[in-house]
Amino acid sequence: MTNQPEVQINRGLRDVYFERTQSSFIDGREGKLLYRGYNIHELAESSTFEETTFLLLHGKLPTKVELARFEEQLKQDRKLPPEVLRVIEITKSAHPMDVLRTAVSALSAFDPDARDKSEEAVLRKGIRLSSQVPTIVAAHHAIRHGKRPVPPSTTLGHAANFLYMFKGTEPTQRAARLMDKDFVLHAEHGSNASSFTARVVVGTDADFHGSITAAIAALAGPSHGGAAEGVMKMALEIGAADKAHDYVKNLLAGGGRVMGFGHRVYRAEDPRARHLRDDVKALSEEMGEPRWYQILEAVVDAMKPYARRGIHVNVDFYAGAIYYLLGIPEDLFVPIFAIGRVPGWTLQVVEQQRNNILIRPRMLYTGPMDVPYVPIDQRQA
Numbered sequence: 001m002t003n004q005p006e007v008q009i010n011r012g013l014r015d016v017y018f019e020r021t022q023s024s025f026i027d028g029r030e031g032k033l034l035y036r037g038y039n040i041h042e043l044a045e046s047s048t049f050e051e052t053t054f055l056l057l058h059g060k061l062p063t064k065v066e067l068a069r070f071e072e073q074l075k076q077d078r079k080l081p082p083e084v085l086r087v088i089e090i091t092k093s094a095h096p097m098d099v100l101r102t103a104v105s106a107l108s109a110f111d112p113d114a115r116d117k118s119e120e121a122v123l124r125k126g127i128r129l130s131s132q133v134p135t136i137v138a139a140h141h142a143i144r145h146g147k148r149p150v151p152p153s154t155t156l157g158h159a160a161n162f163l164y165m166f167k168g169t170e171p172t173q174r175a176a177r178l179m180d181k182d183f184v185l186h187a188e189h190g191s192n193a194s195s196f197t198a199r200v201v202v203g204t205d206a207d208f209h210g211s212i213t214a215a216i217a218a219l220a221g222p223s224h225g226g227a228a229e230g231v232m233k234m235a236l237e238i239g240a241a242d243k244a245h246d247y248v249k250n251l252l253a254g255g256g257r258v259m260g261f262g263h264r265v266y267r268a269e270d271p272r273a274r275h276l277r278d279d280v281k282a283l284s285e286e287m288g289e290p291r292w293y294q295i296l297e298a299v300v301d302a303m304k305p306y307a308r309r310g311i312h313v314n315v316d317f318y319a320g321a322i323y324y325l326l327g328i329p330e331d332l333f334v335p336i337f338a339i340g341r342v343p344g345w346t347l348q349v350v351e352q353q354r355n356n357i358l359i360r361p362r363m364l365y366t367g368p369m370d371v372p373y374v375p376i377d378q379r380q381a
């Protein structure tokens, strides 16, 4: 038996720092999140998706002129090539995340900067993709219901345009603002699983669309972006606030996890959650459906004993209820997370490329050693 080295195994790369970043700062104990140094609370209340995207990609808040130019650029980039609409048509019966992943991959064939890996080109591709991802999600939703996709607006803001393409009518200011805030809250989050995936792919010098396609695949899982879908399914199953305690007790007793709770980094409440909680409360009362907020709060109450172990609500806990109240079906919840996250992924790709290195950790082998090869006709059944 060859001697194996004494190594420390950090399963799941828990608490491992692998790079420096200027993208975002997370203090998991305090429940603090900064994008490019700016507090998420101020951005959630005062910024827009467009302004936050500019901040993430350029490292500073835009002037009025810069913001107007940037908003215009985002509006101009919204259309999809007809070939990509055909790809969506062919794959329309798949989960919207599978369709999104496939369509983003297909877009690489039509991107004017496809072969250009310069930082300027990557930024252009990231801005273009930020515009195109909402169009993919809305177009697929129309196509799978046998409808023609609503062409993107050339005047509405990013969030309002998404709701417009999704519903076919212009959203209220309130609905557009809620969506916009949701996109700001999801825009960037350090080396989360999908952004790390994007870095791993681009670490091999692979291209931008490949890294975002892989990031979308990583986001889809219920431990990451898929949790919002799970939260609303859980709320629907619970049905009434007085049933929440028993539901949670049974779920945990069976070894299940309460979706929308827990986080690898936060030991305090996820700072993004509070903004969406206030919105769910206001929206559900306004719409005469206060039970959704009441059910969620009853789940929070049932999970109180776990707060001592650092398990609190995360951003996904309230996000699903907002989408549900806005009339958005559950399987679009993760794609909506993806719409918000494109700028963050782009920034991570740009940072990785600037000082690129192959990301290639090691695993400690624990299998048998030097096993003699037995020819197939001499092997025992």
Ligand code: CMC
Pocket (backbone or CB within 6 Å): 012, 189, 192, 222, 223, 224, 225, 227, 252, 256, 257, 258, 259, 260, 261, 262, 263, 264, 265, 311, 314, 315, 316
């Ligand atoms: N419900 C019940 N118990 C939980 C939960 C939960 N949601 N989350 C963690 N725990 C327990 C877990 O069972 C473990 O207990 P024990 O030590 O007795 O085995 C302990 O807390 C530590 O859990 P862990 O699996 O080591 O923590 P992790 O850092 O690997 O997992 C997580 C983080 C997000 C995958 C996990 O908390 C989870 O599965 N949560 C539910 C899914 C969810 O809401 N995901 C969205 C994350 S936020 C959005 C995003 O940025 O992606």
